[in-house]
Amino acid sequence: MFSTLGFNQEDVTNSHSFFRLVRQKKYHEISDSLYQSVVNQLESKDRVTISRVVTLIESLNLEHRRRADKIFEILFKRYKEKNLNHSLDQDLPTFRIGICGAPGSGKSSLIEKIGMSLINEGMKVAVLAIDPSSAKTGGSILGDKTRMEYLSREVNAFVRPSPTKGYLGGVSLNTNEIVTLCEHVGFDAVLIETVGVGQSEIEIDTVSDFVVYVVPPASGDELQASKKGVMEIADCVVINKFDSEYEKSCRVVKHQILGGLHLSRPKVDGWRVPVELVSAHREYNIDSIWRNAMRFKENHKDIITQKRGEQLLHGLWAYMGDMLLKRLKSESGHIYADIIAQNEKRLIKQEITPNAAASNIMSHIFKD
Amino acid sequence: MFSTLGFNQEDVTNSHSFFRLVRQKKYHEISDSLYQSVVNQLESKDRVTISRVVTLIESLNLEHRRRADKIFEILFKRYKEKNLNHSLDQDLPTFRIGICGAPGSGKSSLIEKIGMSLINEGMKVAVLAIDPSSAKTGGSILGDKTRMEYLSREVNAFVRPSPTKGYLGGVSLNTNEIVTLCEHVGFDAVLIETVGVGQSEIEIDTVSDFVVYVVPPASGDELQASKKGVMEIADCVVINKFDSEYEKSCRVVKHQILGGLHLSRPKVDGWRVPVELVSAHREYNIDSIWRNAMRFKENHKDIITQKRGEQLLHGLWAYMGDMLLKRLKSESGHIYADIIAQNEKRLIKQEITPNAAASNIMSHIFKD
Numbered sequence: 001m002f003s004t005l006g007f008n009q010e011d012v013t014n015s016h017s018f019f020r021l022v023r024q025k026k027y028h029e030i031s032d033s034l035y036q037s038v039v040n041q042l043e044s045k046d047r048v049t050i051s052r053v054v055t056l057i058e059s060l061n062l063e064h065r066r067r068a069d070k071i072f073e074i075l076f077k078r079y080k081e082k083n084l085n086h087s088l089d090q091d092l093p094t095f096r097i098g099i100c101g102a103p104g105s106g107k108s109s110l111i112e113k114i115g116m117s118l119i120n121e122g123m124k125v126a127v128l129a130i131d132p133s134s135a136k137t138g139g140s141i142l143g144d145k146t147r148m149e150y151l152s153r154e155v156n157a158f159v160r161p162s163p164t165k166g167y168l169g170g171v172s173l174n175t176n177e178i179v180t181l182c183e184h185v186g187f188d189a190v191l192i193e194t195v196g197v198g199q200s201e202i203e204i205d206t207v208s209d210f211v212v213y214v215v216p217p218a219s220g221d222e223l224q225a226s227k228k229g230v231m232e233i234a235d236c237v238v239i240n241k242f243d244s245e246y247e248k249s250c251r252v253v254k255h256q257i258l259g260g261l262h263l264s265r266p267k268v269d270g271w272r273v274p275v276e277l278v279s280a281h282r283e284y285n286i287d288s289i290w291r292n293a294m295r296f297k298e299n300h301k302d303i304i305t306q307k308r309g310e311q312l313l314h315g316l317w318a319y320m321g322d323m324l325l326k327r328l329k330s331e332s333g334h335i336y337a338d339i340i341a342q343n344e345k346r347l348i349k350q351e352i353t354p355n356a357a358a359s360n361i362m363s364h365i366f367k368d
Numbered sequence: 369m370f371s372t373l374g375f376n377q378e379d380v381t382n383s384h385s386f387f388r389l390v391r392q393k394k395y396h397e398i399s400d401s402l403y404q405s406v407v408n409q410l411e412s413k414d415r416v417t418i419s420r421v422v423t424l425i426e427s428l429n430l431e432h433r434r435r436a437d438k439i440f441e442i443l444f445k446r447y448k449e450k451n452l453n454h455s456l457d458q459d460l461p462t463f464r465i466g467i468c469g470a471p472g473s474g475k476s477s478l479i480e481k482i483g484m485s486l487i488n489e490g491m492k493v494a495v496l497a498i499d500p501s502s503a504k505t506g507g508s509i510l511g512d513k514t515r516m517e518y519l520s521r522e523v524n525a526f527v528r529p530s531p532t533k534g535y536l537g538g539v540s541l542n543t544n545e546i547v548t549l550c551e552h553v554g555f556d557a558v559l560i561e562t563v564g565v566g567q568s569e570i571e572i573d574t575v576s577d578f579v580v581y582v583v584p585p586a587s588g589d590e591l592q593a594s595k596k597g598v599m600e601i602a603d604c605v606v607i608n609k610f611d612s613e614y615e616k617s618c619r620v621v622k623h624q625i626l627g628g629l630h631l632s633r634p635k636v637d638g639w640r641v642p643v644e645l646v647s648a649h650r651e652y653n654i655d656s657i658w659r660n661a662m663r664f665k666e667n668h669k670d671i672i673t674q675k676r677g678e679q680l681l682h683g684l685w686a687y688m689g690d691m692l693l694k695r696l697k698s699e700s701g702h703i704y705a706d707i708i709a710q711n712e713k714r715l716i717k718q719e720i721t722p723n724a725a726a727s728n729i730m731s732h733i734f735k736d
Contacts, residue, residue: 057723065723065727066727068721068723068729069723069724072721072724073719073720073722076718076719076720079718080718100735122555130730132564171704174723177721177722177723179700179722181717185563206626262487288556309716312710312715312716312717312718312722313716315721315722315723316711316712316722316725317693317724318722318728319725319726319727320692320693320696320726320729320730321689321692321693323730324688324689324692324693324724324730324733325685325688325689325692325725327730327734329685329689334734335734335735343684344681347680347681347684348449348677348680348681350444350548351441351444351681352437352440352441352444352448353436353437353440353545353548353683354544354545354680354683354684354686354687355425355433355436355437355545355683355687356437356440356441357684358684358687358688358691359434359437359688359691360686360697361432361688362688362691362692364697365692365733366702366703
């Protein structure tokens with residue numbers, strides 16, 4: 001719908017050819033100039049092209065991933081050339097905000113409001129909604145809940161739900177790369193939404209610079225359970241639904257959370273976690289979230305830079321774990337297939353434990 | 369306290385020596401007869417010895433794990449000799465019941481009551497309470513909640529809480545092996561408790577023959593959220609707290625769950641998931657759980673046998689994933705250390721993506 005407005009016509013055509021050739025599996029026919037056009041379209045923030053590249057990143061097909069990686073290489077190179085004169089580490093032109101909280105805390109509407117307010121300030125905003133899929137059925141759990149009707153219509157917004165595909169932890173394997181893509185094509189803010197279910201909320205810290213924990217005006221057990229998570233991962237706490245009806249309980253929750261924060265070890269030294277009362281419904285105090293984020297960025301650039309490095313390594317090892325198991329489990333006659341089959345057999349016969357079987361295979365791979 | 373009552377004195381002494389030598393790291397001084405004594409003590413269901421062996425299984429120290437695996441080898445061999453005359457697959461002398469449900473559903477008191485009723489029937493019962501530990505602090509989340517005061521005092525019971533040590537999924541890496549241990553030393557029933565948090569409840573299916581889902585008398589959102597989990601993993605649903613006060617809401621919940629089950633695909637063909645109203649507090653209808661379990665066992669031996677095989681393989685791959693990453697990440701100069709360092713460097717410089725870095729390392733390990 002927007003893809004042909006204001007773009008270079010040759011890039012549009014080339015980009016279409018690129019994805020047609022990918023679809024037809026004619027990978028060897030993809031010329032270098034097609035790649036360049038795709039990257040041009042990305043840099044022009046063409047939402048159709050961004051979406052298609054995200055689909056390549058999320059694909060389980062290795063050939064797709066290889067194309068995505070080549071696109072990244074070009075994008076990385078150009079990005080560096082453009083920013084040659086100032087250090088990237090000091091600038092952090094794109095800020096990544098992770099937003100989590102229990103179902104029912106009103107995250108999605110809040111994110112839509114944050115996004116709209118940033119766009120009204122002239123920024124470009126990407127929203128990635130991590131949609132935990134059921135490990136059994138593979139189906140989406142959130143379903144349609146993450147549509148963000150208004151934001152999706154904005155030219156300066158890119159909204160994308162990502163299924164986790166059974167990868168535990170609430171954040172999908174390639175979220176970090178999709179964030180990186182959004183960053184390199186020039187979005188000013190990337191908002192990453194995840195549901196906080198148990199330990200999974202901790203994963204949000206592996207893809208964001210700043211974690212906002214959304215708490216509903218609740219009480220008793222519910223608050224106890226979420227308090228623990230809040231203390232461990234929040235850089236900012238937002239008590240949502242600060243409307244007339246809940247005003248009193250919001251204030252109670254704020255008081256309790258401040259008390260809990262006071263007693264626990266700070267996540268980032270020198271940063272006192274702010275606790276804000278907001279209302280997505282009334283659009284009250286929404287801008288406090290971005291203001292806090294920018295204050296954090298100003299004061300803790302070193303922490304953020306270090307964290308981004310750790311996040312990249314975290315991503316590498318998540319991929320390694322995934323690839324290693326897939327490859328070793330496949331019966332495609334790789335060099336360890338025999339030793340694995342042998343140990344699986346002994347395991348099923350209950351001659352050895354799973355640990356012993358795994359140790360035997362390991363000593364082969366590492367030639368101990 | 370019980371360890372010297374009615375046991376062979378030589379085995380008691382030898383067993384103590386075994387664990388003393390392990391503690392002193394004098395592994396080469398551990399003679400074969402010490403191993404045999406430890407296994408004798410296990411087979412006599414000495415709770416102190418069982419506990420110590422479980423500690424070896426749970427240990428992160430490789431030397432400890434090696435001793436545990438040797439103990440298993442002896443145990444497996446003896447078990448087979450004892451059961452030479454009848455096929456193990458057809459007998460399933462030990463039944464494994466997984467019990468899950470949201471915090472507050474009253475799982476622990478229910479399990480204690482189930483355990484006591486089985487013991488009163490002359491059975492020997494092991495209870496493994498999976499205690500999800502915080503991924504950040506490593507601390508226990510359940511804390512003291514899983515003590516099972518009465519059951520712990522019974523000579524025929526073995527109660528053991530196991531921390532998950534940050535392994536996502538609610539079931540720890542070695543739960544399956546601890547279950548196997550309990551089985552091979554002759555417990556009639558192993559009850560495995562886990563908290564149902566999000567997707568983690570699915571993991572309970574990797575260690576049990578029969579999954580009991582405990583539902584409190586709740587309503588609205590809460591029930592909606594748990595219903596999804598119930599439909600996917602339950603072999604039996606138990607609505608707890610069927611006491612005068614909640615009687616009506618229990619019946620409503622039962623009705624809703626039956627409705628949901630009616631609409632969803634059965635987990636096991638030919639098995640209609642029973643929904644029982646029970647009360648741990650009043651000790652009402654507790655025995656229905658074991659009765660249903662035995663009915664399941666009679667009718668679906670083939671399914672259970674097949675599932676146990678899959679569980680062993682699941683355990684193998686869980687260990688493989690864990691070991692591979694630990695080993696590859698370690699800087700102990702293994703054969704892939706150079707290629708990893710090189711790719712980590714390019715990754716941090718943002719020349720390549722995490723996926724590309726992982727692919728490069730993979731092609732070295734598999735010599736593609």
